[in-house]
Amino acid sequence: MARVRLGSPAREQAVSVAVATGAYGVSFGALSVAAGLDIWQTMALSLLVFTGGSQFAFIGVFGAGGAPIAAVLTSTFLGVRNGFYGVALAPVLRPIGGPRKVWASQVTIDESTAVALAQPHDDVPARREGFWWAGVGVFITWNAFTIAGAALGSALGDPARWGLDAAAAAAFLALLWPRLAPRRARVVAAVSGVVALALTPVLPAGMPILAAAVVAVVAGWRGPRSGEAVPE
Amino acid sequence: MTTYAWTWIAILAAAALAWGIKYAGHSVPESWLENPRVHRIAGYITVAMLAALFAVQAFTTRGELVLDSRLAAVGVAVLLLWRKAPFWLVVLAAAVTAAALRWAGLP
Numbered sequence: 001m002a003r004v005r006l007g008s009p010a011r012e013q014a015v016s017v018a019v020a021t022g023a024y025g026v027s028f029g030a031l032s033v034a035a036g037l038d039i040w041q042t043m044a045l046s047l048l049v050f051t052g053g054s055q056f057a058f059i060g061v062f063g064a065g066g067a068p069i070a071a072v073l074t075s076t077f078l079g080v081r082n083g084f085y086g087v088a089l090a091p092v093l094r095p096i097g098g099p100r101k102v103w104a105s106q107v108t109i110d111e112s113t114a115v116a117l118a119q120p121h122d123d124v125p126a127r128r129e130g131f132w133w134a135g136v137g138v139f140i141t142w143n144a145f146t147i148a149g150a151a152l153g154s155a156l157g158d159p160a161r162w163g164l165d166a167a168a169a170a171a172f173l174a175l176l177w178p179r180l181a182p183r184r185a186r187v188v189a190a191v192s193g194v195v196a197l198a199l200t201p202v203l204p205a206g207m208p209i210l211a212a213a214v215v216a217v218v219a220g221w222r223g224p225r226s227g228e229a230v231p232e
Numbered sequence: 233m234t235t236y237a238w239t240w241i242a243i244l245a246a247a248a249l250a251w252g253i254k255y256a257g258h259s260v261p262e263s264w265l266e267n268p269r270v271h272r273i274a275g276y277i278t279v280a281m282l283a284a285l286f287a288v289q290a291f292t293t294r295g296e297l298v299l300d301s302r303l304a305a306v307g308v309a310v311l312l313l314w315r316k317a318p319f320w321l322v323v324l325a326a327a328v329t330a331a332a333l334r335w336a337g338l339p
Contacts, residue, residue: 020319023318024319027323044240044244044247045243048243048244049243051250057281057285060285060289062242065294072242072245072246074285075250076253078278079253079254080253080277081277082250082254083253083254084271085254086253087260089258091262102255105255105257108257160330160334162327163328163329163331166306166330167323169286170323172285173306173322174313176286179282180279188276188279188280188283189280192279192280192284193284194287195284196283196284196285196287197288197291201295201296205295209281209284209288211284212283212284213281216281219272220274221269221273223269
């Protein structure tokens with residue numbers, strides 16, 4: 001990854017992450033248009049929902065012909081982890097309130113949390129700097145690249161001809177991949193995939209994906225054996 | 233109401249819920265979410281949903297199970313992820329693989 005010199009490790013990491021993450025906003029923009037959303041709706045998803053997994057989920061369910069409510073629920077379940085990020089970040093950002101808290105909430109995502117918490121535990125100013133630079137940085141690049149991707153997607157025409165259906169599958173796999181380190185996470189992933197496929201011919205589009213949430217509840221109900229990590 | 237209007241409503245609802253969850257996270261006392269069971273389930277929900285989305289996107293078309301050029305594209309994606317390739321390359325390589333196979337006449 002490109003090295004940048006901005007005066008602090010937190011800023012350098014944040015900018016590198018923003019550039020790398022923004023680049024896959026191109027795939028989101030293109031795939032959203034391929035799924036049947038227009039460029040304004042695509043931009044609204046990136047500006048307002050602003051959490052990659054949920055956005056990909058929304059267009060995945062929508063593109064498969066799922067009901068709007070299924071798209072909203074799938075997107076929301078995937079955003080639950082951001083709530084836990086907020087809890088972890090609260091001690092870093094405290095005291096905070098008003099418009100600043102509204103904006104901090106919007107940019108609370110995988111990347112801003114990761115950069116913030118990667119800074120030394122006792123260096124709260126560095127953690128805060130990492131959070132804001134990564135959060136605002138990704139917000140800027142993600143939205144800019146979404147527009148570029150949507151324009152590209154509109155110009156391409158038939159999505160399957162360009163392999164965009166396969167690209168969407170690869171995008172979900174790439175989001176999933178880093179979360180598969182714990183053994184039980186791999187089992188949960190495999191069972192969820194099989195459950196969703198088995199239910200696809202019998203349930204309306206989108207519902208088989210929501211059904212996979214039940215697998216997560218069953219897996220998380222009982223604690224893992226000691227020493228086994230739980231995915232974030 | 234038209235499908236187009238419903239889509240907009242769905243986008244705004246998804247946005248309000250996504251932001252609401254983030255804001256709630258910043259607002260609740262830490263002790264509320266210290267329950268390890270809640271933590272575990274939240275972690276597995278992300279894995280379960282992404283796996284289900286992947287499976288449905290890769291192996292179904294309009295409610296039917298289908299094996300086509302996407303299978304080879306997924307194979308390429310797995311290889312690249314295993315070799316720690318960046319996200320954009322994984323997605324691009326999958327698209328190119330499927331597009332090339334379809335150009336050659338495969339489904």
